Amino acid sequence: MHDVGLAAWFGGTLANAVALNRAAAEPGDPKEAGRVANAGWDRWTPVNAAAIGLHLVGSVGQLLGNRDRLDSQPGVRSMSVAKTLVTAAALGVTAYSRVLGKKVSEHQDVPVRGGTTPSSQTPPDVADAQRQLHALQWVIPSLTGTLIGISSYAGEQQRPPNRATQLVDRTFRR
Numbered sequence: 001m002h003d004v005g006l007a008a009w010f011g012g013t014l015a016n017a018v019a020l021n022r023a024a025a026e027p028g029d030p031k032e033a034g035r036v037a038n039a040g041w042d043r044w045t046p047v048n049a050a051a052i053g054l055h056l057v058g059s060v061g062q063l064l065g066n067r068d069r070l071d072s073q074p075g076v077r078s079m080s081v082a083k084t085l086v087t088a089a090a091l092g093v094t095a096y097s098r099v100l101g102k103k104v105s106e107h108q109d110v111p112v113r114g115g116t117t118p119s120s121q122t123p124p125d126v127a128d129a130q131r132q133l134h135a136l137q138w139v140i141p142s143l144t145g146t147l148i149g150i151s152s153y154a155g156e157q158q159r160p161p162n163r164a165t166q167l168v169d170r171t172f173r174r
Helices: 002-023 030-065 067-072 076-105 124-157 160-173
Strands: 112-114
Touching (some): 030 076, 076 124
């Protein structure tokens, strides 16, 4: 659950940033660009919410399943704290992006150059939201990609040779 949810959260936001926001401008009609980008993001939102929920449930399950490692294995507690902080940041940025996305989505027929790029005819409030979304669209995959890296590191910490080496080190240090 943890990994599948995180993969969908990362992959979906990255794909939308790389493809959807730019592809929305392809038809050439500035009003159509906003409509297409909004439709894509509005369709992705429930899937993204489910992915995030799945990831969080899986994260709690991992934490409960590895309680003993938090106290006994060096580095696990600090890695867990870092992972929690990055997860909180990713959740915050995702939530704020959704607020901005709703602001943009409420204006279906507004002329824009792309999903996160306003045109000179874009109303100021929508243009401001788009400019913020333009930056944030890269922050979410960066944070969730960081979570993938931390999770990978955590998985390596669980490998038997690692745990055995750490147990031996801890035993002989005492």
